[in-house]
Amino acid sequence: MSVTSWVNETVVRDPTERRIFTILGIVTALLVVGVLTGVIGIRFLLFQVSLVGMYALLSLGLNVQWGYAGLINFSVAAFWGLGAYSAALLTAPNSPLGLDLHPAFGFLAAIVVSALVAILIGIPTLRLREDYLAIASLGLAEVIRVIILNERQWTAGSSGISGIPSLLEWLPLTSAATTASVVVVLGIVVFLFLRRVHRSPWGRVLRTIRSDEDLAKALGKNTYQFKMQAFVVGSVIMGIAGAFYAHLNLYIDPSDLVPLTTFYIWIAVILGGTGSNRGAVVGAAVVIAIREGTRFLNDVPAINTLGLDLAPLRLLFVGILIILIMRFRQDGLLPPKDELIWPAAKDKTTAAGGGGSGGPNAQAEGGDD
């Protein structure tokens, strides 16, 4: 299989997508050139890569809930915070718990805690109309934030936890490179896992629930259980992203647990294309570009002299972006297409139907899973 046909088959499927990936390619090339010429520090770039990876994990997690099963989770920041605090409390030597454990325990605790909280919030809300979950999850997020802020004896409150150890210090790489590789590996593993389950019967039931829950029920599916599973899987991925963030930033405080963080991830998912894993990753990169890009505006003298405060401008921008996506491009940049179809099944229809659907995927060789 040649490289171009593989790219055409797995990544790029139509002119719009080709344009989007061309832009992404150009941006990547510019960043590489920037590093080579010394304009962009390599440490800075690796930190951004880690951030994008973490946002991609969060978006992938939300995509399981909202994209696959249609669950409105407004507590992304809370699950992320639970993960981050689980990791920080168990591993940092100067955390209030003072356990000083290996980071592996932090990740394990992040998974267990986020799964338990997801089940707790899912029990009362997942049987009801989908907007109940929206309200309850936003409430849950606030409760978790208030608890972390107030229970100083457990969480150190607003002063936060510092001295969180870096990951895999024995690797012969700089710490920035290590964390970036860790998140890239994590991201790839989660991505492949999700792609596999999305195509599985489980994923098909979830998609049925999203488009018509009554239909899924009529087919004899226990939709409550499926929704619960999707909710827990997504929340655990968010918890893992949080644990990773604790080891990336080496410091954590409750100020990032605000709802705005949640809405950033929502933008990443709906901008990328609801239900599309590739979209979630691309959306995460775009959101980080927006967040970090507007930070640079602080250094532009023209804006400084105008005396503009950038935080509300960013808020305005985020709000307008949500409204515009919902109005003009609800499918997002990379809406899910035939990647949901099992490759072998695609081959059979092509062979039988004589390539009726056309396009580059008609010549798909498939079998790359």
Added chain:
Amino acid sequence: MIPLQISPFQYVVNGVVFSSIIVLAAIGLSLVYSIADFANFAHGDLMTVGAFSALFSVSFLQPLLGDVGVFGLPLWFFLALAFGMLSAAVIAVITDRIIYEPVKDSGSIGLLITSIGVALVYRAMVFLSFGSESDRYGVTRQGPIPWVRETFGIAVTPRNLVVVFLATVLVVALHLTLTRTTLGRKMRATADNADLARVSGIRTSEVILAMWLIGGALAAAGGVFLGLEELVRPRMGFDILLIVFAAVILGGIGSVYGAMLGGLVIGMVHELVPLFNQWGILPVGSRYAAAVAFVIMVVILLIRPSGIVGESG
């Protein structure tokens, strides 16, 4: 302002005042929920917009009217309240026309997500026009009414009375509108079954216009009262939104009278949390008041998802 030995009735007084604010906010949220059929996450920030519009109007109303007072509050405050209500109503209608109306086809979930964007835009606008600092209306602080304090040992300020009185007037006016006028009957019919209402010849666009006007005005009144009792802050509406949602769910989504009752209960519980804590019923203090309201909401969802007033099932 509050005496050292706080009487239990003091918490009840605080509860009544806070409930009035929550009820006003909950009615608007519930109207939108039943007629436009979506959870409007921008409702809290609409309260903020109303409160800040009133604050803006103070700057020209106060010099104009001077210190003429009614009911223990300056006249300009009442005009500022009216100004805030009018602005929020107009802004709510404009928002519906240019933002919600075009995305109506994407259903209640699409509208819900859009309303998050609207909430952020409202808040950003408030930040950009008024800065991020807290502010006051500049109504001279008055102590509690002396004779109430001496006889009952509780502090009731004139502004407490004004807030509760005006909230009651607004709620009664709404009740009369819903039950005695053609518009009210149309609104109730649309809330019950929009399609049926439309085939019966009700112009639903008219109903939706009325809904946004009423909901926006009441939200602004709630916001102004909250600003009067506490501070006018850019995050005030969003911070209170969760409690308002808890009230709406408690009362049964879509039922305006349920929202009133839910608002009363949730507002009261919110203010009674420190008292329950004192009595040893609750292990947490006032910092967790909102969390307690939230837990009540979750419990209601578990045992009676249709709310205390809504039909079961």
